[in-house]
Amino acid sequence: MGGEACNITIQTVYKVVPDEIEHIQSMITQWTHSKFKLILTTGGTGFTPRDVTPEAIKPLLNRRTKGIEIAMLKKSLEITSHAMLSRPVAGIRDQTLIITLPGSVKAIRENLGVVLPAIPHAIGLICSNPYSSSVDAHRARDLITAPQAQPHPQSITSTMDGEQQQGHGHSHGHGHSHGHGHSHGHHSCGGSGKRGSKYVMTPVEEAINIILEQSNLLKLKIESVDIAKSLGRIIAEDITSKDPFPTFRASIKDGYAVRSKDGIGHYKLLGDSVAGGSNYSKETNDEEKHCVRITTGAMVPDIYDAVVMVEETEIIKENVVSIEVSVRPGQDIRPIGSDIPQGTVVLKKGDKMGCSEIGLLATLGIQTVQCYGLPKISIISTGDELVDYKKQGELEAGIIRDSNTPTLEAIIKEISNHFGECASRDQINLVGIVGDKLEDLESTFVEESKNSDIIITSGGVSMGQLDLVKPLLEKMGKVHFGRVNMKPGKPLTFSTITSDEKTTLVFSLPGNPVSSVVCFYLFVVPALRRISGFSNTNLPQVEVKLLDRIQMDPERPEYHRCYIEWDFNEHCFVSKSTGSQASCRLLSLKQANALLVLPQKEGYLEKGTMVKSILIGPLSN
Ligand SMILES: Nc1ncnc2c1ncn2[C@@H]1O[C@H](COP(=O)(O)OP(=O)(O)O)[C@@H](O)[C@H]1O
Numbered sequence: 001m002g003g004e005a006c007n008i009t010i011q012t013v014y015k016v017v018p019d020e021i022e023h024i025q026s027m028i029t030q031w032t033h034s035k036f037k038l039i040l041t042t043g044g045t046g047f048t049p050r051d052v053t054p055e056a057i058k059p060l061l062n063r064r065t066k067g068i069e070i071a072m073l074k075k076s077l078e079i080t081s082h083a084m085l086s087r088p089v090a091g092i093r094d095q096t097l098i099i100t101l102p103g104s105v106k107a108i109r110e111n112l113g114v115v116l117p118a119i120p121h122a123i124g125l126i127c128s129n130p131y132s133s134s135v136d137a138h139r140a141r142d143l144i145t146a147p148q149a150q151p152h153p154q155s156i157t158s159t160m161d162g163e164q165q166q167g168h169g170h171s172h173g174h175g176h177s178h179g180h181g182h183s184h185g186h187h188s189c190g191g192s193g194k195r196g197s198k199y200v201m202t203p204v205e206e207a208i209n210i211i212l213e214q215s216n217l218l219k220l221k222i223e224s225v226d227i228a229k230s231l232g233r234i235i236a237e238d239i240t241s242k243d244p245f246p247t248f249r250a251s252i253k254d255g256y257a258v259r260s261k262d263g264i265g266h267y268k269l270l271g272d273s274v275a276g277g278s279n280y281s282k283e284t285n286d287e288e289k290h291c292v293r294i295t296t297g298a299m300v301p302d303i304y305d306a307v308v309m310v311e312e313t314e315i316i317k318e319n320v321v322s323i324e325v326s327v328r329p330g331q332d333i334r335p336i337g338s339d340i341p342q343g344t345v346v347l348k349k350g351d352k353m354g355c356s357e358i359g360l361l362a363t364l365g366i367q368t369v370q371c372y373g374l375p376k377i378s379i380i381s382t383g384d385e386l387v388d389y390k391k392q393g394e395l396e397a398g399i400i401r402d403s404n405t406p407t408l409e410a411i412i413k414e415i416s417n418h419f420g421e422c423a424s425r426d427q428i429n430l431v432g433i434v435g436d437k438l439e440d441l442e443s444t445f446v447e448e449s450k451n452s453d454i455i456i457t458s459g460g461v462s463m464g465q466l467d468l469v470k471p472l473l474e475k476m477g478k479v480h481f482g483r484v485n486m487k488p489g490k491p492l493t494f495s496t497i498t499s500d501e502k503t504t505l506v507f508s509l510p511g512n513p514v515s516s517v518v519c520f521y522l523f524v525v526p527a528l529r530r531i532s533g534f535s536n537t538n539l540p541q542v543e544v545k546l547l548d549r550i551q552m553d554p555e556r557p558e559y560h561r562c563y564i565e566w567d568f569n570e571h572c573f574v575s576k577s578t579g580s581q582a583s584c585r586l587l588s589l590k591q592a593n594a595l596l597v598l599p600q601k602e603g604y605l606e607k608g609t610m611v612k613s614i615l616i617g618p619l620s621n
């Protein structure tokens with residue numbers, strides 16, 4: 001219908017997704033990136049706990065379109081008073097109109113019947129809105145002048161319990177994977193109020209995917225590393241043993257090397273074979289039983305095929321030993337290559353070098369190993385109110401010490417210590433403080449992007465008049481997202497600056513120390529790990545039982561700082577909250593070794609609830 005009125009081609013895509021906020025959000029953001037004009041969802045708008053469609057969609061909207069919601073409710077209320085138990089949501093994200101429909105076919109018909117006639121006009125208005133930023137103005141012009149050139153797909157999602165199913169029907173115009181450098185796709189139409197952010201909220205999972213995609217583009221040089229310096233590194237090659245191990249037949253026991261066929265009896269002692277050397281007479285008489293004293297790990301002389309352990313023997317007199325048990329051929333001898341046959345792949349590309357891996361390569365005579373490169377990082381603290389943390393004495397009013405620089409540097413080192421090397425530690429460039437001045441910031445970015453693979457800034461990304469970082473990065477590079485649907489850390493911004501074929505990732509963390517730390521763990525660490533060669537970019541996650549009652553946030557998923565430990569009585573991990581989670585409260589991070597992942601929901605999580613958590617430190621202090 002919309003197609004006829006607008007004189008455009010209609011393409012339709014269907015998808016069934018489970019009643020999970022993340023699934024619904026991921027679908028919606030993917031489709032809005034792909035410039036679908038209309039998304040209709042069905043189901044999940046009622047009162048049961050599984051009805052989460054409105055909660056999933058609301059945070060993604062730049063503008064609510066209450067009129068559509070009211071029109072649908074009014075129509076349904078005329079038919080049944082039960083319509084008051086429906087919670088429809090309608091609104092605009094980017095250039096997409098999104099409307100949630102109820103689940104029942106009858107109700108869908110009633111609701112659609114009332115809104116459909118207005119939809120073509122609505123879409124037309126959305127597409128023709130003037131844009132607030134100059135970048136978007138270009139895009140707007142493109143759309144306005146060439147409406148026929150673009151397919152105007154229409155899409156329908158429906159939500160239900162159970163597995164996600166592949167959509168059916170005709171799917172066209174859906175060529176991009178989401179988050180694939182569509183930085184401009186993230187801008188709203190400038191409609192979130194004159195003073196609102198022009199960046200739409202990106203769900204956390206999607207933000208991480210965008211970061212990983214960009215991280216994949218940074219191809220650092222593989223380097224040859226001395227095994228003694230390779231702890232925690234990811235290797236970039238398969239390693240094969242050139243020699244067997246052990247390379248000679250070695251005794252497993254302290255005792256006597258014998259010919260097993262000689263059996264029990266008195267043996268002539270010909271001398272010693274000790275680890276690292278031997279001293280025994282090679283002149284033997286085949287008629288008599290003879291042996292050589294041997295120590296653990298020493299080479300078994302070729303003529304012997306077994307070792308009798310010292311406990312089963314007795315010295316009769318000088319150079320005569322009584323062997324009191326018979327042994328089978330091969331007893332207590334480690335054959336050549338029994339541990340590691342020649343040609344064995346002992347380590348695989350992607351393995352992490354640990355202590356034993358270093359020992360293994362040392363054993364095999366391998367002194368260097370090819371490892372993935374480690375990113376060079378620059379850390380910049382922005383803000384006119386900052387002074388170096390080493391500054392002694394009283395500070396002027398309004399001045400604070402820069403705590404983000406030493407904290408972020410320490411986190412890089414700690415994460416590397418605990419979970420594997422993910423940054424070039426001796427090349428972390430602590431740029432220090434840059435004031436809130438455009439020229440200073442710009443020249444710092446230019447300089448640092450020449451040398452570093454990753455620039456981490458803190459501060460200046462909110463909506464204040466001195467928050468210059470986002471517009472500057474828009475100018476200098478590409479802003480991939482400028483807000484994330486999370487608490488704390490909403491203004492987190494991720495960009496890339498590319499010059500002379502070199503790409504630098506820029507993480508602009510919020511200035512607030514708590515927010516910057518949480519964002520570092522959630523977003524910077526996966527990038528560091530991806531670049532350093534880790535196949536698993538996540539920090540470890542465990543389920544924990546809450547020892548506190550915790551309030552959730554209906555607006556945003558929250559990352560609650562906590563201390564977790566194993567409880568031997570409960571047989572599970574338990575978590576103690578670090579107290580008030582106000583993002584300005586530094587002590588909410590003290591002693592924290594995990595982040596609880598709290599869903600975006602109304603109400604409380606009761607004590608005893610099991611919750612997912614992300615480990616950010618060791619399990620015991
Ligand atoms: N490097 C830093 N060390 C300690 N506190 C900081 C630092 N940078 C910013 N802050 C504080 O964090 C808060 C937010 O700073 P602001 O620059 O407005 O960050 P943003 O705009 O990114 O949210 C302010 O109180 C600021 O003084």
Ligand SMILES: [Mg+2]
Nearest residue numbers: 382383459460
């Ligand atoms: Mg600031």
